[in-house]
Amino acid sequence: MNQTIKELSDLLARGEASSAELCQDYLARIERLNPRLNAFITVDPDKTLEEARAADARRARGEAGPLTGVPVAHKDIFCAEGWPATCGSRMLADFVSPYDAHVISRFKAAGMPSLGKTNMDEFAMGSSNETSFFGAVRNPWDERAVPGGSSGGSAAAVAARMAPAATGTDTGGSIRQPAALTGITGLKPTYGVVSRYGMIAFASSLDQAGPMAPSAEDCALLMNVMAGFDARDSTSLERPAEDYARDLDRPLKGLRIGLPREFFGAGLAADVGQAVEAALAVYRRLGAETVEVGLPNSGLSVPVYYVLAPAEASSNLSRYDGVRYGYRAAAYADLTDMYERTRAEGFGAEVKRRIMIGTYVLSHGYYDAYYLQAQKIRRLIAQDFAEAFKACDVILGPTAPTTAFDLGAKTADPVQMYLSDIYTIAVNLAGLPGMSLPCGFGADHRPVGLQIVGDWFGEARMLNVAHQYQLATDWHRRMPEGL
Ligand code: GLN
Numbered sequence: 001m002n003q004t005i006k007e008l009s010d011l012l013a014r015g016e017a018s019s020a021e022l023c024q025d026y027l028a029r030i031e032r033l034n035p036r037l038n039a040f041i042t043v044d045p046d047k048t049l050e051e052a053r054a055a056d057a058r059r060a061r062g063e064a065g066p067l068t069g070v071p072v073a074h075k076d077i078f079c080a081e082g083w084p085a086t087c088g089s090r091m092l093a094d095f096v097s098p099y100d101a102h103v104i105s106r107f108k109a110a111g112m113p114s115l116g117k118t119n120m121d122e123f124a125m126g127s128s129n130e131t132s133f134f135g136a137v138r139n140p141w142d143e144r145a146v147p148g149g150s151s152g153g154s155a156a157a158v159a160a161r162m163a164p165a166a167t168g169t170d171t172g173g174s175i176r177q178p179a180a181l182t183g184i185t186g187l188k189p190t191y192g193v194v195s196r197y198g199m200i201a202f203a204s205s206l207d208q209a210g211p212m213a214p215s216a217e218d219c220a221l222l223m224n225v226m227a228g229f230d231a232r233d234s235t236s237l238e239r240p241a242e243d244y245a246r247d248l249d250r251p252l253k254g255l256r257i258g259l260p261r262e263f264f265g266a267g268l269a270a271d272v273g274q275a276v277e278a279a280l281a282v283y284r285r286l287g288a289e290t291v292e293v294g295l296p297n298s299g300l301s302v303p304v305y306y307v308l309a310p311a312e313a314s315s316n317l318s319r320y321d322g323v324r325y326g327y328r329a330a331a332y333a334d335l336t337d338m339y340e341r342t343r344a345e346g347f348g349a350e351v352k353r354r355i356m357i358g359t360y361v362l363s364h365g366y367y368d369a370y371y372l373q374a375q376k377i378r379r380l381i382a383q384d385f386a387e388a389f390k391a392c393d394v395i396l397g398p399t400a401p402t403t404a405f406d407l408g409a410k411t412a413d414p415v416q417m418y419l420s421d422i423y424t425i426a427v428n429l430a431g432l433p434g435m436s437l438p439c440g441f442g443a444d445h446r447p448v449g450l451q452i453v454g455d456w457f458g459e460a461r462m463l464n465v466a467h468q469y470q471l472a473t474d475w476h477r478r479m480p481e482g483l
Helices: 005-013 019-037 045-060 102-109 152-159 176-182 216-226 270-285 298-319 335-346 349-362 367-388 414-421 425-430 459-472
Strands: 040-042 072-075 114-118 166-169 185-188 209-213 256-260 289-293 394-398 434-441 447-454
Touching: 005 019, 005 216, 019 045, 019 114, 019 152, 040 152, 045 114, 072 102, 072 152, 102 216, 114 152, 152 166, 152 176, 152 209, 176 185, 176 434, 176 447, 185 216, 185 459, 209 216, 216 434, 216 459, 256 270, 270 289, 270 394, 270 434, 270 447, 270 459, 298 349, 298 367, 298 414, 298 425, 349 367, 367 425, 394 459, 434 459, 447 459
Parallel strands: 072 114, 072 166, 256 289, 256 394
Antiparallel strands: 040 114, 166 209, 185 209, 185 434, 394 447, 434 447
8 A cells, every 4th residue: 555646646557456446445444544543534435436436437538637546535624515524623513515625626627536534623723633523633653642733634544545645734834744743745835826715714824735645746746736726716826837746856966955043943852853964964965055044033933823823713713603504502592692602512622712812813902912013023934034045945944843742742731732833834924835754753763754945936846855855765655564
């Protein structure tokens, strides 16, 4: 089962397997492993196999595209017609989507069957997948550990090869941090490259969907499916179509790697730092040079994010009122009581915390002091990156400050949980593309992720930098033992 997307697509093209056979294999693995890992919220083998047979028929007609028949799992934040879309919340536990998200329709157009909907932190708020109404996900490398979040189900599914690839979303790190903690490759595109239509909103100025898979080459192929203009998302960018795999083979000689001094200071666990240093040594052998850069305002990224993201969330989540769709309290006295009970019962503790913070920072008298200040610092953080990219082509560093922590270790202390994203959040605030790829293991034998940050629209270059590393190393080929 340890095949990349590229290898599966070659297998299908040579006629050595059908999509229905591949899907059956993955479904059997999901059935066996999901009771332990809880990576999927919904599986529907009949639906998956129907899509697989349609892909096989399309191939028989000679109409297959590069990934036709390759199955993929979707984070349960994406609306897919006829499938539940719970967003990890009691609020949407019984919601079945009547339409497809843009991302889902792109996968359908490519002929890629869905293996099901993956578990996630409630409304994508979390860094450990422990806020899900459907229970925590376990890390396939060590079932005592969290898989990271919020795309923890997608990450665990790919790490355990219950799916060859999965979609994720990243508002402050939710693709990259779980990819790092589970030893897979994940990419968050430049803001606006992938349409947010049909992707349940958390913080709209930060949310961006992207691929999670074993390798960078896989992520490039998946980006070719996912990216593209969509008039239904007002922040979708109208740009010429790109082949994200076009630069994969480019040699790295002369590449300038920027190392932000702020990403290598106190707070970085020694074993994570060592694995990242070892990766930098590989890059130097490949002909790259490293330069120190500064991101002086990046230390403010977590506080800024925890003003802006809750502000946007409090507004986005006002739509869950028990009237339009989703959960409604069973008994209530009048309309106001119905709203209050519905929201008190339908949302979990972390979501309520965010709604309260967001409402507070947007309220009269505090708007200028918090929200507006945070917007200004957001601009300074973006300017820091623009300055840094004058001296380098990509920025490298750790994805997360530690390897995967134990279940329950940070649930009592939200600020400790928020600090898991200390190296990823600035990238969202600036709208830049970023990715994480496996680069070794910590002292606890849990995976370490290397983060690459690209310039705006620098996905192809970033994928090139990741792919060349993966040609020289085999971390992305490792799989948890005994699964
Ligand atoms: N962990 C961060 C949060 O809780 C980021 C989540 C995300 O990227 N969706 O908000």
